Amino acid sequence: MWRPDRLGYSIEERQRVAALDFTGITQPWLRQTVKRYLRLRLRLARTELRSAARNLHDFVLFSRFIAETRPDRQNDPAVVDRPLLESYIGWVGRRTVEQNGPCFGQPVSPGSRSRLLSAVSTMLETWRRYDWQPALPADARIHRDEYPRPRGLKANFIDEHLMEQIESEENLALLDPETRALVMICRDEGLRISEALTLKTDCLKKTPSGRWALVHYKSKDKSFRAIPASRVVVDVREQHGRVRERFGGACQWLFPKVSGNPDGKYPMPYGTVDTRFDAWLKRIRLIDFNGDAAAVSWHQFRHTLGTRMANAGVSGRTIREVLGHTSWQMQEHYSRIADDTLRREYEEKYEVRFNLKGEAVKIRRDSDLSGVEWLAEKIGRRLHAVAGGWCGRHISRPCPKTATDGCYFCDDFQSDRQFLPIHRDTLARTQELQADAAAAGRSRAADVNAQLATAVEHLITRITDQENGGLAPAPDDPPGGPVETKGEADAG
DSSP, X not given: OBOGGGGTOOTTTTTTOOOBOOTTOOOHHHHHHHHHHHHHHHHTSOOOHHHHHHHHHHHHHHHHHHHHHOTTTTTOGGGOSHHHHHHHHHHHHTXXXXXXXXXXXXXOOHHHHHHHHHHHHHHHHHHHHTTOSSOOOTTOOOOGGGSOOOOOOOOOOOOHHHHHHHTOHHHHTTSOHHHHHHHHHHHHHOOOHHHHHTOBTTOEEEOTTSOEEEEEEETTTTEEEEEXXXXXXXXXXXXXXXXXXXXXXXXXXXXXXXXXXXXXXXXXXXXXXXXXXXXXXXXXXXXXXXXXXXXXXXXXXXXHHHHHHHHTTOOHHHHHHHHTOSSHHHHTTTOOOOOTTHHHHXXXXXXXXXXXXXXEEEOOOSSTTXXXXXXXXXXXXXXXXXXXXXXXXXXXXXXXXXXXXXXXXXXXEEEOGGGHHHHHHHHHHHHHHHHHXXXXXXXXXXXXXXXXXXXXXXXXXXXXXXXTTSOOOOTTSOTTOOOOOHHHHHHO
């Protein structure tokens, strides 16, 4: 039994990894070889601990196969010959899913079968390379062309009909604050649930321009990275307050373990939050188009974000950067659009925009978090909502606009000087409508148009000031000058 905490792995690295239990390998010679092989991979190849645990499960199945098909020779290492491996390939191909769930009894997927064969094949090649004793038969090989043909990659996103139920404020109100915060983080940021559970209490950082960035541990390449934080995710600071109230400043985890954790040393285990999530799905009675009960997993939020971004026209490279994929193959789930030079061109332009409050939105390139600035703009830039600017709303959140509540009343609306003719025309027509309504005694219509005229006039003033080479302080600006991003207002 190998315990990850005794092997020197951090809490982030051993998240969702149980002790490596070798008792399932019943042949002593195979058990010792597997230990030797995994020790080599963990120490020299720096294989991810979770991958080693999966490999161990594959070797347990191989041990079970030998015990079932060669019971009289299972204690002889020479049993591993080409005829045995050919039988194993067929045995793997006939396997069905044994774990309880919606796929129980169905054939194992080609990807899982390939993993089983690859684990054994790689171990045999390592055995042969280092000349471990006893020596293997020369023909004891599994060839690459004997792996099953993959079906192709598929993004396992959540259907929008289900997302409407999940994102309903009425349903979200039934979740406890901790689990709700995790749902919002996985939905808006595309984090794996293991990455979300190991967020630190100081995971939110501010860029020089005032935008919020979410810093998290990326389990695939064992590093920390920063990505843009949506406005909803910034609200997880309330969760930090709850942790501080319970543990003081001793706990480093944003989502600490609930019980048996008096000093806040351990993060919340996956089983706890998964049980809560499943119970909530049953409580809200999540149903598909046919009216049947439906279920979703935490990881599907990640695919859903990628799919929503692709449907909104976000390029494949941006999706890859946001989701932190280490291979271009995963990017092809969502988009084949390439924009290798887009970031450089955008930074060279050094564009300045203004939101509805007249606050300048800038991109600063002189900081370590400049990548977060660029990504946030790429995520926020949706299709033109109106002819007068852009929608800066996070891609994961639907537009709340109604027939009587247009973009000029939305905090996410952004514009710049190229749209000044449109804004001036809008101001003139709005003032005319205001005057007509006031003359006719329609005070409500006059008030609505007055509010719109004031907002548009303020936006025109700010854009004009920038066009003339300076940013004159607006009436509501602090004495030190204009507010550069909306992040400062959110921070208050």
